[in-house]
Amino acid sequence: MFLRKCFDLGSFSREGMRVSTSFFALGLIALFALAMPAEVFGAEGDAKVASAPSASDSSESAEASAKEGTATNEDAGTVDSTESAVPGEAGTADENAAPESGEATEEVVEVVEESPFVSPQEALVAVRGDAKVGLGVLATYEERTVVVTSLSALNGSRRILVNTAGGQEVPIVGVIGVKGKDMAFLAVDSAAADLPVAELNLEGKIEKDDSVRILNPRREIKLKVRGEESGRIEIGDVEGPVFAGSPVVVGKQVIGVFSPARLVGTQASSGADSTVIWNAGIVPFSSSMQWEPIDLATMALESETLDDCLSVISQVGSFLKVSGFKGEVSMQRLLVARDRLKDDLARSSQAVEKDNARKKFAFSVRSSTGSVQSDLQGALNNYYSYFDPEVTLLVDLYRPVHEKIQDLNNNLRKADSFAR
Secondary structure, eight states: OHHHHHHHHHHHHHHHOTTOOHHHHHHHHHHHHHHSOHHHHOHHHHHHHHHOOOHHHHHHHHHHHHHHHHHHHHHHHHHHHHHHHSTTOTTHHHHHSOOOTTOOOOOOOOOOOOOSBOOTTTTEEEEEOSSOEEEEEEEEETTEEEEEEOGGGTTTOSOOEEEETTSOBOOEEEEEEETTSSOEEEEEOGGGTTSOBBEEOTTOOOOTTOEEEEEOSSOEEEEEOOEEETTEEEOOOOSSOOOTTOEEEETTEEEEEEEOOEEEOOTTTTSBOOEEEEOSEEEEOOTTOOEEEOOHHHHHHHHHHHHHHHHHHHHHHHHTTOTTBOSOOOOHHHHHHHHHHHHHHHHOOSHHHHHHHHHHHHHHHHHTTTTHHHHHHHHHHHSOGGGHHHHHHHHHHHHHHHHHHHHHHHOGGGGGGGGO
């Protein structure tokens, strides 16, 4: 307030007292020198007081000093009010002010990060087994490069070979299955971890009538889903062949893999009516996937064991004329047992001899099942979860066959029908 009054006084002197004497001007300048602090006025003011200027010079100096003091005070007030009104933003005016001539300016460059993912089509790979070919897609899961495919593409193969579209071999160091699902993750050797990868959507929800794309090497199949059942997305009939493990895409993200229809039993090959374990569909990712390490050799052995069980069950079921089994019987053990029963019954005149012939026949039929029962029991407890639906089906197929064998052992005369 005291400085403002001094600046006002200087302004009044400039307007009304221009004809005053030099002594009055000298007094006014002395008053400024006494009132203003050194940091505002400075050493230059001291020099002006000491030089004792003339009246006209003193008047002009007073006028200039008054102008300079007023401007300085106004600037100081502006800065103070800005700091008070906007806490924490001191210096904003200086930072936003236009640069003076010749002053360098900093150019703001926006940095756009390149996506670490490529399109799923670019990350497509072929998965070749001992007797089949499937597809997969390179991706990153938990900071590791993997190939996502289906277990159907691996089933029955003791070794696999994975190649990119350009022919580069992808070294695989391990196989992890998704428990209860037709899905597998193949761990890629860290030495080849710089391969292009697609983006996975582990939380995507697929609803009825949503559109998806199934990728194949030279084309993609667009379709709408029908719904979801038992963790599989139903898609209905698909035109043209589709490889097991083909990635299923929504937008630019992989949401799951294609799982082909899985059948057990055909009249031509096994003598049993074909039974659908599951229809062709999509196995989606989920946040609650459970893992089980897969040894391909063990998986191939389990698959072969179940195939053998199906073949035996079908042959014995057809031989005993169990409902649902209609195939031609080719098992030599059964054919020999039937022919021997015919001969023994024809040659035997005593009831005891005929009973012995029937017992031999019943034993041959019972022993023809081999280790089916124990194999199925072991499969229920120890096999990979991928085979669970198949094991359950085989147990159901074997049950009426086993009951028919038990009935034959308890009623030996029923063997006579096989000798006719």
